[in-house]
Amino acid sequence: xxxxxxxxxxxxxxxxxxxxxxxxxxxxxxxxxxxxxxxxxxxxxxxxxxxxxxxxxxxxxxxxxxxxxxxxxxxxxxxxxxxxxxxxxxxxxxxxxxxxxxxxxxxxxxxxxxxxxxxxxxxxxxxxxxxxxxxxxxxxxxxxxxxxxxxxxxxxxxxxxxxxxxxxxxxxxxxxxxxxxxxxxxxxxxxxxxxxxxxxxxxxxxxxxxxxxxxxxxxxxxxxxxxxxxxxxxxxxxxxxxxxxxxxxxxxxxxxxxxxxxxxxxxxxxxxxxxxxxxxxxxxxxxxxxxxxxxxxxxxxxxxxxxxxxxxxxxxxxx
Amino acid sequence: xxxxxxxxxxxxxxxxxxxxxxxxxxxxxxxxxxxxxxxxxxxxxxxxxxxxxxxxxxxxxxxxxxxxxxxxxxxxxxxxxxxxxxxxxxxxxxxxxxxxxxxxxxxxxxxxxxxxxxxxxxxxxxxxxxxxxxxxxxxxxxxxxxxxxxxxxxxxxxxxxxxxxxxxxxxxxxxxxxxxxxxxxxxxxxxxxxxxxxxxxxxxxxxxxxxxxxxxxxxxxxxxxxxxxxxxxxxxxxxxxxxxxxxxxxxxxxxxxxxxxxxxxxxxxxxxxxxxxxxxxxxxxxxxxxxxxxxxxxxxxxxxxxxxxxxxxxxxxxxxxxxxxxxxxxxxxxxxxxxxxxxxxxxxxxxxxxxxxxxxxxxxxxxxxxxxxxxxxxxxxxxxxxxxxxxxxxxxxxxxxxxxxxxxxxxxxxxxxxxxxxxxxxxxxxxxxxxxx
Numbered sequence: 001x002x003x004x005x006x007x008x009x010x011x012x013x014x015x016x017x018x019x020x021x022x023x024x025x026x027x028x029x030x031x032x033x034x035x036x037x038x039x040x041x042x043x044x045x046x047x048x049x050x051x052x053x054x055x056x057x058x059x060x061x062x063x064x065x066x067x068x069x070x071x072x073x074x075x076x077x078x079x080x081x082x083x084x085x086x087x088x089x090x091x092x093x094x095x096x097x098x099x100x101x102x103x104x105x106x107x108x109x110x111x112x113x114x115x116x117x118x119x120x121x122x123x124x125x126x127x128x129x130x131x132x133x134x135x136x137x138x139x140x141x142x143x144x145x146x147x148x149x150x151x152x153x154x155x156x157x158x159x160x161x162x163x164x165x166x167x168x169x170x171x172x173x174x175x176x177x178x179x180x181x182x183x184x185x186x187x188x189x190x191x192x193x194x195x196x197x198x199x200x201x202x203x204x205x206x207x208x209x210x211x212x213x214x215x216x217x218x219x220x221x222x223x224x225x226x227x228x229x230x231x232x233x234x235x236x237x238x239x240x241x242x243x244x245x246x247x248x249x250x251x252x253x254x255x256x257x258x259x260x261x262x263x264x265x266x267x268x269x270x271x272x273x274x275x276x277x278x279x280x281x282x283x284x285x286x287x288x289x290x291x292x293x294x295x296x297x298x299x300x301x302x303x304x305x306x307x308x309x310x311x312x313x314x315x316x317x318x319x
Numbered sequence: 320x321x322x323x324x325x326x327x328x329x330x331x332x333x334x335x336x337x338x339x340x341x342x343x344x345x346x347x348x349x350x351x352x353x354x355x356x357x358x359x360x361x362x363x364x365x366x367x368x369x370x371x372x373x374x375x376x377x378x379x380x381x382x383x384x385x386x387x388x389x390x391x392x393x394x395x396x397x398x399x400x401x402x403x404x405x406x407x408x409x410x411x412x413x414x415x416x417x418x419x420x421x422x423x424x425x426x427x428x429x430x431x432x433x434x435x436x437x438x439x440x441x442x443x444x445x446x447x448x449x450x451x452x453x454x455x456x457x458x459x460x461x462x463x464x465x466x467x468x469x470x471x472x473x474x475x476x477x478x479x480x481x482x483x484x485x486x487x488x489x490x491x492x493x494x495x496x497x498x499x500x501x502x503x504x505x506x507x508x509x510x511x512x513x514x515x516x517x518x519x520x521x522x523x524x525x526x527x528x529x530x531x532x533x534x535x536x537x538x539x540x541x542x543x544x545x546x547x548x549x550x551x552x553x554x555x556x557x558x559x560x561x562x563x564x565x566x567x568x569x570x571x572x573x574x575x576x577x578x579x580x581x582x583x584x585x586x587x588x589x590x591x592x593x594x595x596x597x598x599x600x601x602x603x604x605x606x607x608x609x610x611x612x613x614x615x616x617x618x619x620x621x622x623x624x625x626x627x628x629x630x631x632x633x634x635x636x637x638x639x640x641x642x643x644x645x646x647x648x649x650x651x652x653x654x655x656x657x658x659x660x661x662x663x664x665x666x667x668x669x670x671x672x673x674x675x676x677x678x679x680x681x682x683x684x685x686x687x688x689x690x691x692x693x694x695x696x697x698x699x700x701x702x703x704x705x706x707x708x709x710x711x712x713x714x715x716x717x718x719x720x721x722x723x724x725x726x727x728x729x730x731x732x733x734x735x736x737x738x739x740x741x742x743x744x745x746x747x748x749x750x751x752x753x754x755x756x
Contacts, residue, residue: 064751065435069543071463071710072752075437161582263577265520266723269716282404283432286714286742287749 059085059294062287085295088287094270095296099251099303101182102272106250109186114242116194118235121201122227136202139195147192151259154188159263176264185256193249197242204238205231240315244308251304254278273300360393361648364420367637368399368406369666376665385652392648399424404713407433414438414641421643422469422653426635427460428524430468432710433638435750439468440639442646446470449654456704457671461636469638470650472657473668475595476629476698477528477620480602482590483687484614485512496622497560501569507590508569514591516583517561518575522722523715524632525575526735529593530554531630531706533623537743538709544755545709545747549739556624558732565725565732572726581605593620595632596695600667603685613687617694619701629701634671669695711746715739 062081065072089095120139124132142150156162158175166173175184208231216226254274261267261275269284270276273296279285281293371377378396386393399406403426410433413419425433433439446467450458457471481493489507491514494500500514507514518525527537533553539546564570571589573579583589585605594602599617606612620629637653639646656662660676663669669692670676678692721738724730747754 063436066437068753070540070545070752071431072435072750074434074439074441074463074466076435159578161579262520263574264723265522265574265719266727268720279404282402282408283711283713284404284716286711286746288711288714 055294056298058290059298060291062291063289081291085287085291086299088292089296089299094268094276094285095273095299098270098273098276099300102251102253103307105182105186105253106247108183109189110243110246110250112186113190113194113246114197114239116190117197117242118201118232118239120194120198121205121235122231124198124202125205125231126223126227128223136199139198141195142192143196145192147255148259150192151188151255154184154191154256155259155263158184158260176260178266181260181264181267185253185260188256189250189253193246197246200238200242201235204235208234236315240312243311247307247311248304251300251307360391361645363392363394363422363643363645363649363652365394365396365422365637365652366399366406366410366420367396367424368401368403369424369668371398371666374665375667376662381656381659381662385655389652392645392652394652403429410438410640411436417642419640419642421640421645421649422637423640424472424635425469425638426633427471427631428708428712430461430636430638431463431708432713432750434463434466434468435710435752438641439463440641440643440646441466441468442639442650443467445647445650449650452654452658452672452674454673454700456702457673457699459704459707460631460634460671461638469636470653470657471634471636471671473597473634473663474671474699474702475528475597475632475634475669476695476702477525477532477593477632478596478599478629478695478698479618479620480592480594480598480615481514481618482611482614483616484611485587485590493618494621495627497556497624500560500621501563503591504564504569505567508567512588512590513569513571513583515564515593516571516573516575516580516589517565517722517726518573518580519722519726520574520576520719522719522735525593525595526557526718526722527715527739528595528630528632529557529620529623530736531703532620532628533557533630534625534628534703536703536705536707537739538707541755544753546755547709547740547743547747549743550733550736553623553625554736555733558736560623562732585609585611587611595634596669596698597633597667599669599682599686599691599695607685613684615686616689617686617691619694619698627701628703629698630703631706634669636671664692669699671699709743709747710752711743711750714746715742717742 060080060082061078062085063076064079066075066077067073123129124135129135145153157165160166160174166175174180212230213226216230221229252274253272257267257271257275258278261269261271269279276285277293277296277300280288280296281290282288365382367378369378371379378398382394382396397420399409401409406423407425407429410419410423419438430439443466446469449470453471457474458467460471460474461467461469479493486493489510489512491503491506492499494503494514504514527549530537530549530551530553533556535548535551535553537547537549539548561570565572571580571583573583580589584592584602592598592602603612603615606615619627622628637657639649639653643649657670658672658674660670660672660674664676664679676692676696678686678690682691683689717738718735721730721735722732725732725735744754744756
């Protein structure tokens with residue numbers, strides 16, 4: 001999230017470089033600017049650019065035994081393997097099954113969450129609600145809870161012997177079976193991120209000039225009409241942003257399935273692509289190591305990127 | 320740039336960035352041994368993940384004692400807060416960056432793979448001096464082929480825990496073979512009790528250890544190639560036992576680390592448990608202050624068809640890492656640490672060293688005055704002497720996945736061992752090691 005704003009706030013590059021002499025005269029200001037940028041630039045390079053370069057490089061290498069023998073001579077060497085890591089990941093069923101799960105999950109969860117967020121934002125923006133600050137904060141609060149903690153809390157709520165509400169439901173209700181677990185996870189993420197997306201909408205709504213409403217009211221539009229004819233069309237840009245961020249977040253689904261897998265081992269270590277990448281790194285999935293793990297990550301990034309681009313261009317064509 | 324394309328680009332960058340951030344581990348420099356000289360003491364860095372819980376003698380306290388007595392060899396312990404698998408990744412990153420620790424705790428099953436990756440030092444010569452402190456079987460756990468890579472610390476042979484009072488009420492004896500085990504399970508089940516739990520989340524180590532107790536050897540060698548035999552006669556005996564119990568509904572089916580297990584234990588439904596020796600340290604904690612306090616005992620596993628034997632379910636040693644500049648000094652400290660029985664026992668561990676350990680007061684109380692450590696030591700002696708692990712054993716977590724399908728009724732117990740076989744062969748091949756089929 002932060003990087004999105006960071007990239008957006010980069011100063012536009014100058015089209016033409018001015019004469020050296022004039023540049024020197026203007027320099028004091030530029031140098032101050034560069035100094036102000038330095039903390040960002042250095043951190044950006046160290047924690048962002050370098051890891052990406054390392055990850056991409058590593059995806060083209062594999063560790064192979066140094067020697068022959070039962071233990072490969074007790075050491076490994078890095079070997080350039082070209083696209084092998086990508087081919088292994090993309091030709092196995094595990095990666096695509098995981099991808100299928102998160103795409104299905106995204107298809108169900110994102111529309112529900114975005115819809116809910118929009119409704120909440122409209123309500124808070126409608127003058128029907130008093131103490132907007134209180135509601136805004138309480139809807140947003142779940143997002144402030146660390147993901148793993150939230151996942152564990154929901155796990156307790158889903159566990160029949162501990163749950164306060166499951167005993168009141170019919171016996172056949174089981175929230176952690178192969179058929180229901182995706183929905184149980186969708187519920188967890190919806191709870192966490194609805195408030196966050198609501199804030200995006202709310203910010204967009206508050207940027208709408210209020211004379212528009214006044215004009216509409218003079219024309220005889222009801223509050224409901226103002227919402228559907230003016231407000232919703234005006235927040236389409238925000239909706240696009242919210243959906244794109246959700247698509248990217250969903251492809252990386254990790255905390256929820258990891259926590260649920262601890263009591264549902266049938267899910268496997270490769271339930272989502274992100275889990276697969278992580279467990280490939282730690283060696284519980286073979287072929288293991290940083291090469292295969294990075295290849296999986298990059299494939300995921302490409303797919304998330306493609307999905308985001310496809311969605312954005314579909315949206316644009318409709319406009 | 321329109322807002323949309325800028326967002327898109329940012330989003331893409333963000334995706335790639337988050338992914339690589341998640342995977343890149345940033346190491347801090349907490350290491351390296353100084354060259355020994357007369358004025359400067361040798362520094363040994365030691366990474367562990369022992370519990371260091373309340374009331375225990377902490378690693379730091381124990382190390383302080385050593386440091387005070389040995390000014391020439393100063394040890395700096397670091398506790399790793401995280402899972403074993405994460406520690407392996409961390410060690411690999413640090414060692415490849417040249418700032419790994421000198422000593423590191425490592426599960427026995429992880430040792431061969433770490434050796435293949437070149438993370439461990441061959442200290443066969445230096446370790447020879449400490450041979451008599453450990454039994455041959457225990458030493459074997461820290462050997463890779465002919466090379467010794469460290470010293471064993473704690474050990475987890477499978478044992479049988481049971482509630483003696485409940486057993487007497489039901490008129491059943493501790494089963495000494497599988498037929499008696501089936502009969503006892505049937506008697507108990509008729510009264511709504513279970514003398515064991517089938518635990519899918521422990522499928523990997525728990526079931527492989529039982530196969531070892533039944534006399535199997537999973538990894539052997541033929542010339543210069545690995546031979547995998549995870550579905551042998553022993554595994555079949557183990558599979559048929561649990562399959563019968565599952566089919567007859569005479570076993571509790573719960574995840575070991577879920578809350579259902581604890582609940583069955585506290586409400587008295589579960590009155591027996593095939594578990595690792597290290598579970599003695601905490602298994603009965605939830606029964607403190609209840610009626611069942613002091614009713615449980617520990618016994619040897621039943622004869623799985625190949626004599627009274629046990630199998631290794633966890634436990635770990637401390638390995639000397641590649642790049643350690645003073646392996647001799649490191650091992651001197653390590654031998655002292657791993658033979659400090661009271662320290663290890665206070666951490667809830669069963670020492671791997673050949674030493675007499677007094678049963679801690681807590682265990683004496685929970686096990687009704689039984690000499691628990693003595694009984695566990697017998698299990699250690701009974702360990703299958705020929706059950707080495709091969710590189711890549713951690714990928715056999717597929718056994719737990721399959722065990723979960725068994726619990727759901729979608730697979731047979733024998734499928735778990737079949738899965739172990741295929742996974743083990745595939746992993747060895749993926750590691751680029753020779754396998755003979």
